[in-house]
Amino acid sequence: MKAIYLDNAATTKIDAEVLELMHTSMQENFGNPSSTHQFGRKAKSAVETARKNIAKQFNVTASEIVFTAGxxxxxxxxxxxxVLNLRIQRIITSKIEHHAVLHTCEFLKKTYHISLDFINVDAFGNIDQLHLEELLSTSxxxxxxxxxxxxxxxxxLLxxxxxxxxxxRYxxxxHSDTVQVIGHYPLDLKKTPIDFIVASAHKFHGPKGVGFAYFKKGFxxxxxxxxGDQERGARSSTENVHSILGMEKALSIAISNMEKDRHKIESLKLYFISKLKNISEAIEFNGHSSDIHKSSYTxxxxxxxxANEMLLFSLDMAGIAVSGGSACQSGSNKGSHVLDEILNKDAADKTAVRFSFSKFTTKEEIDFTITKIRELL
Structure with missing residues (x-):
């Protein structure tokens, strides 16, 4: 049976060069970065070099990068x-954010009694900027x-x-959750002055369990x-040395090949869309996901x-890995909070599948997937 992976928004295959670098690091660079002897200093130097290299990719300084578990x-x-340090009294977000943001905001509201407001979104998932300005101007x-x-x-794309x-202006x-951006789109934080961003290495062919937060200087x-006093006191815990080095390598590869990979993946996405439309004109696309200019090419x-509750299972049985929404919810019977927010009841009752692509996806895999979808429908 074929094994076709079309769930790259959930996680990606680790690049071979990343695996090689991490394997070497595990053998040769095993010191604790907090140790003062030569083994510790070697590990510490490797971590700080990776930090500097990552920071350069976003036109920021190394001191603004904090390594995390994702x-x-x-x-x-x-x-x-x-909330606890910068004395934020109010958070404005949307109801289609990742649960890493939504659930955290709800916790902060309940625990610290901050205000929590939600921006309106339309049927395509567009943020209502006029409503954002209205919210900002009223408090x-x-x-x-x-x-x-x-x-x-x-x-x-926001x-x-x-x-x-x-x-x-206000x-x-x-803060922007940029997990799906890093490694796929350029981001210069001097030109686009976002105060806080995040990354997760496994979204751009790096290892799982490592990422970073960017805090603009001054916060x-x-x-x-x-x-402990690791990460300049920002995050206690021994640094995940091998994964940090793997993340830096994966990011370097992704950015070096960004235009080439984007062209390939974008072409595959457009090809897939055209083949789906050939199956049935009644097939539709949620959000702006079919618009190459308004959505991620991945x-x-x-x-x-x-409404086919068995479609995901049937595709899996055919060797095709996809998702019904975010991977975090695929084992849940609650469905997608994003689609529930933007679709009417009739549309939300239809079966929705998220396909996501990478540089390892092939045209042959797309053709096989189209064949199976045609059979299942």
Whole structure:
């Protein structure tokens, strides 16, 4: 049976060069970065070099990068720090954010009694910028706006430059979950002044369990973990040396090959869309996922004209790995909170599947998937 992986928004295959570097590091660079002897200094030097190299990719300084266990921890660190350390009294977000943001905001509201407001979104998942301005203009509370750059389910691209300008105009801080952006789109934080971003290495062919948070210079960081002084006091815990080095390598590869990989993946996505339309004109696409200019070239959220609860299982049995929404929810019977928010009941009752692509995806895999979908429908 074929094994076809079309769930790259959930996680990606580790690049062979990354695996090789991490294997070498595990054998030769096993010291604790907090140790003062030569083995510790060697590990510490490797971590700090990786930090500097990562920072350069976003036109920021190394001191603004904090290594974490992934995007979820990075989001939590930023949001908790905003409330507990930066005295944020109000958070504005949307109901189609990743649960790493939504659930954290709900926790902060319940625990610390901050205000929590939601921006309107339309049937395509577009953020209502006029509503954002209205929300910002109606309160003098210190405010953080949290909106993801690329939606992990429908692939919508946020107009971050415009959101940044609005936040600056109203003296609000701006946090963006950029997990689906890093390694796929260029991001210069001098040109687009976002205050806080996050990354997770396994979204761009790096290892799982490692990521980073970016804190713009000038914002102090109150750690969530205690018991050590790692990451300049921002995150207690021995650094995951091999994974940090693997993340830096994966990011370097992704950025070096970004245009070439984008052209290939974008072509495959457009080809897939055309083949789906040939199956049935009744097949539709959620959000802006079929628009190559308004959505990520790696994500396509397809709404089939039927309700087929077995479709994901049937595709899996055919060797095709996809998702019904975010990977975090695939084992849940609650469905997609994103689609529930933007679709009417009739559309939401139809079966939706998220296909997501990578540089390892092939045209032959797309053709095989189309054949199986045609059979199953």
């Amino acid at each position: 995007g979820t921890e990075a989001d939590n660190l930023i949001l908790n720090n905003a 003098d509370d210190t405010t953080l706006v949290s909106l993801m750059h690329i939606n992990n389910e429908i692939g919508n 107009k971050v430059d415009e959101i940044s300008a609005i936040c600056k 003296d609000a801080l701006f 102090g960081i109150l750690p969530m973990f205690h018991g 994500i396509l959220n397809v709404r089939f004209p039927v």
